[in-house]
Amino acid sequence: MNGPHGVRPRRHLPTVLLVVGATGLAVVLMQGWIPSKETAPQTPSPAGPQTQPTRIVSFVPAVTEMLFAMGAGDRVVGVSSYDRFPEAVRRLPAVGGLIDPNVERVLSLRPDLVIVYGTQRELRGQLDRAGINQFQYVHRDLADVTHTIRAVGALLQWHTAADRLASDIEHQLELVRQRVAGRRRPRTLVVFGRETGSLRRIHASGGYGFLHDLIQLAGGEDVLGDVRRESVELSAESVLSRGPEVIVELRYGQPLSFDAIEELRREWSALPGVPAVRNGRVNVMVGDEFVVPGPRVVLAAERLWTRLHR
Amino acid sequence: MLTLAGFGGLALVACAVAPLVGSTPIDVRRVFDRSVPFADNVHAQIFFLARLPRVLAAALVGCALALSGVVFQALLRNPLASPDTLGVSAGASLGAMLAIALNADVRLAGVPAVPLASFAGSLGALAIVYALASARRRGSSTTVLLLAGVAITALLSAVVRFVQFVADSNQTLQSTRWLMGSLDVGSYPPLVAALVPTAAAAAAMATLPRMLDLVSVGTESAAARGVNVERAERVALISASLATGAAVSLAGPVAFVGIVVPHLVRLIVGAHHRLVLPAAGLFGAAFLVLCDLLARTLMAPVEFPVGVVTAVIGGPFFLWLLFRRR
Amino acid sequence: MLQALDVSFAYSRTDGGAGASAAAAVPGKTGRVVDGVSLRVERGLIVGLLGPNGSGKTTLIRLLAGLLTPQTGEVRLKDQPIARMTRREIARRLALVPQDTQTTFDYTVLDMVLMGRYPHLRTFALESPDDVAIAREALAATGTDTLEYRYFSTLSGGERQRVVIAGALAQASDLMLLDEPTASLDLAYQIEIAGLLRRLSRERGTTIVLSTHDLNLAAGTCDRIALLKHGCLLADGPTAETMTPSMIAQAYGVTADVRFHDQAGHLTVTPLARCH
CATH class of the missing domain: 3.40.50.1980 (Nitrogenase molybdenum iron protein domain)
Incomplete structure (x- = not known):
């Protein structure tokens, strides 16, 4: 165990342990501290749909609501187990949630578009292998709400309605903003x-x-x-x-x-x-x-x- | 005796200094300034409503976990035993999970549902362990009890995960956070409620040191030396479980204190339980108060779970002490 | 000094432990591990308990030490029924040395010997200078005084056993029960422990009961020998009378050559073959 010059390696042990401890702590701190800067949000799969998706499964309650609000609710064939709104989703089959997606049930609904969270990596891989198009949803700030509505509208070739909805939301929010200006x-x-x-x-x-x-x-x-x-x-x-x-x-x-x-x-x-x-x-x-x-x-x-x- | 006084001093200094340090600078003179009404004195409020209960909770939890760690290690004649070993912590966790998932909203003497349910859960686990320990006749090895503890822990933890899984997302967040442990108790009633069983357990443990020495060397030789082994084991099991249950119900599971503090203390004061037991209680209190101080100040205003600090600070320190001696 | 009167004992089915497996190994009709044994241990003598595996030696030691209560018969310690004494009272008069002692924590040799003072101390009392003096004396008597501040866990097997015997001396210096005291020791330590026991008996008048598998050790150490088989007492008498080829054949099912060894100064047993 002794080094060539008689240096006893265990003398370094405290230092090594302290460094290991400090590094560990640093890693822990950084993970909690820095908000994740995941880019490439809300991009459809590179393949891109050629036709209008008509059978949509949504794992994201926010996007489900958007689809219904832009008048495309009749295309939704499955929703997450956390979807409660609008009332119509309660009659749709539930396909699990963020951490427990039920792939079998998704596949049995024969969707041509699945709305997934960006973090559902395993599910995304499985859908890729099944050749099903996806929309990756990334949840960030308020502006993303209307961004997402427009991106989903583009994907569904439902631009007009989506844009009207998004602009309406932006307008209403702007009214609230104006009401509090200067107060x-x-x-x-x-x-x-x-x-x-x-x-x-x-x-x-x-x-x-x-x-x-x-x-x-x-x-x-x-x-x-x-x-x-x-x-x-x-x-x-x-x-x-x-x-x-x-x-x-x-x-x-x-x-x-x-x-x-x-x-x-x-x-x-x-x-x-x-x-x-x-x-x-x-x-x-x-x-x-x-x-x-x-x-x-x-x-x-x-x-x-x-x-x-x- | 001098060493014990040293540990006592350390605990006192930690408890005295910790409430003065925190994410917000406070002025000691203004804390104790009687001319300003309490309702308007933010310094006094931070000191008395936030920091003092928190530091006292850290001291109580650290002390209780270290004490029960010492007792479990001697009782089971196993240096790897800890307050979690026999499933008492898992029982406390299950109680807390159920209270969170069911949104239970009962209250007893100012103590809210989660710590109440948690303490009840620890008593439930204790009842199971106690029944098993009584079924085990004399002469059989403590390995059986240890294995039973492992099985109970695995079973209860599985139920905990199931409850977490079926709970809704906010409850899952709450329960996950509970499982990381936190000393920010927010008010005094839960603290007093945890103090009662801990004090009772500590009083019972005070009769044990010499028996623990003998039992840790072997039950048969202990019995031949006049120890009422069954009674000693019963007192040890119940008191250590009570202290663990009180600590976990107050703070959630805080890793590491219960297993490492006893060993740390033994490296300093030797193996005699009449030194190890009080020294571990005092050092456990000081250790957790200081770890919590780091947890709440290092990244202020964000705090991180104190269990992370106990493990990250305690682990390397313990390894160092261990290898320095050998 | 110590007396067993028609003592019988059976482990109940639910009892755990080594005793239960020993009982299971001997499917006697009664299930008794010790069956109607009467034995008288006179003051100052060394008595050896011999017998094959499962013959009830360890159980008899535990009965004599009051750790087990016999189903029939009684054990008397200094003419008092042991069943009516508290554990502490027994422990002040009688010490037990278990087969093997392992420590979980690092106790020093002096700590280990001081533990023998337990039955003499009250719950919250500290060991007095007298207790320490008694412990040091016990260390000296077993030749372990130089080890006083060593950790018990760092000692050799023979040193450990001597320290445990010192603890027994500090506990109750005139009556000591030993369960296979040499079982885990090599030859040199066996001789060392045997010598120590003889010296304690000679110089301090300590009464000693020991169980062993080692016939030669017993022949060289014991004044009397009790031979057990299937829990029954086969023979009980002075070593020279019980250590005979016919007794050994009855107890162990082995033919043996027994003769006096001039250099050793005692009988020696050489096993030859299994009986048919």
Whole structure:
């Protein structure tokens, strides 16, 4: 074990271990810190469809909503198990979700276009081998909503309707933006998850992505705007030190009773010094439009605006 | 005795300094400034509502996990044993997962559903382990108990994954995050609730050190030296499981403290349990407080799971100590 | 000193452990591993328990040590029924040396010997200077005083066994039970341990009961020998009377040559062939 000059290798062991430890920590830090910069979003497969797709399976609820909103809902033959809107999707076969796609069921529906998430690499490979066209959806910021609508419209050769929908959404959002122009922007915290019954493991929108853009658009200043992440876990200390003037807690999935909403609001009184708590500006908003970046972003923006400026 | 005082000092200093350091600079004078009403004093609020409960939780959890690690290692005569070995942590995790997935909203003395369900889960796992330990007659090896622990852990973990799988995406996020452990307890009632079983367990463990020495050398020779082995094993099993259950229900699973702190301490104070036990409790508290300090400040305002820090800091340090001696 | 009166013991089916497998190996009609054994151990003597595998030696040792309770009969320690004594009371009067001692953690030799003081200490009491003195004396008596601060795990097999015997001395210096004390030792250590036991008996009057497979060790060490087979006592008497070719043939099913060895100063046994 001794080196040629009698250097005992184990003397270096502490150094080696420290370097290994530090590297490990650095890797962990970087992975969480840097938002993924995945490019090449929303490109159809290179093969490109020659004809109009008429049998579409969508794994992405946001895109499902877009298809229905642009009037192409009758072409959708299968949706993800998380699709709830519009009402018509409830009658369509469910093909699984982001992490558990059911390829067999997809194939049995004989689709000519499948809307997939960019991260569903395995599914994409399987669809490639089956020769089925795909649309890769990448979820990023608010502007991507209308980009996606236009890209999907182009793919379906359904330009006019898609463009009308996208322009309409852009126009409505612009109206909200104009309404808040020049007004004081309250410091806003948007929370989309926490442990039931306590202020622990608070997950909030960070300074990047669709929810962040919505806060800014609806006339708030995102208290986490400097944190370039889509989602941030907040400690009690961070809530206190950042002192939001408005807290919006989002709930989705099931509807909530009035009492349940009051209870959720009351739980924030554990941090009485936060301006939003002191001034009674803790809001609980229930609705899927806050988590599905589809055509209903207009609704989401308007609802948010009511809590920030009315 | 001097070493113990050293560990005690370390724990005290850690607990005193940690609340003053954090992602937000706070002014100690303004924390204790009585002229400003509490509701307007952000410094005091950060100190008393956020940091102090968090540091105390770290100290409590670190202490409880280190203590039960010491006891399990001696009880099972296995240096690889840890608070997770017999499935108590897995039971606590399952309880928490169910509370999250079912959106349970009960409350007991200010303690919310998740820690309650988690503690109940740890008691359930303890009941299974205890039944197995009682079915095991004298003379049979602890290997059986260890293997049973592995099987229970695997079974409960599978159920945990199933519950996570059927839960909706927000619940899955919450439950995944729970499984990484967090010390930001947010209020005092859960802390007090975890303190009660931990204190009871620590009091029971205080009677054990010499028996643990003897039992770790062999149950038969321990019995021949006058130890009531069955009673000692029962007290050890129940107290260590209670402490683990309390710690996990408060903070979620925090890796590494329960297995490595006892060994670290043994490298410093020797093998005697009457030194190892208190020293591990104190050092475990100090270690977790400091690890949590790093977790909340290194990347502020973003925090990362304290279990990552315990493993990344503790692992290489432990390896170094281990190989330096050999 | 120590007395077994018509003692019988059977492991129940659900009992785990080495004893159960030994019981399974001998499908006796009664399932008794020890069957009606009466034995008297006089003060100051070395008594050897001999017998083939599964004859009940280890079980008898555990019964004599009060670790097992006989289904019939009773064990008396210094004329008191052992069943009515607490574990601590027994441990103050009688020490047991198990076959093999492994430590999970790094205890020093002195730590290991001090553990023998357990039954003499109260729960929260520290070892007094007296206890340390007793432990050091036990180390000296077993010739391990130079090892005092070594880690037990770093010792050789013979050193370990001597340290464990020192622990037994520190626990109860006048009565010691040893379960195959030389089973895992090589020849030199076997002689060393045998010499130590004889010295303890001679110089301190320690009463010793040991089980062994080594007939020559028994012949050279023991004053009396009890021969077991299928849990029953085949013979019990002075070594010279029990160590005979016919007894060995009965117990082990082996023909053997038994003769006095002038240089060794005791009987020696040379096994020749299996009986047919």
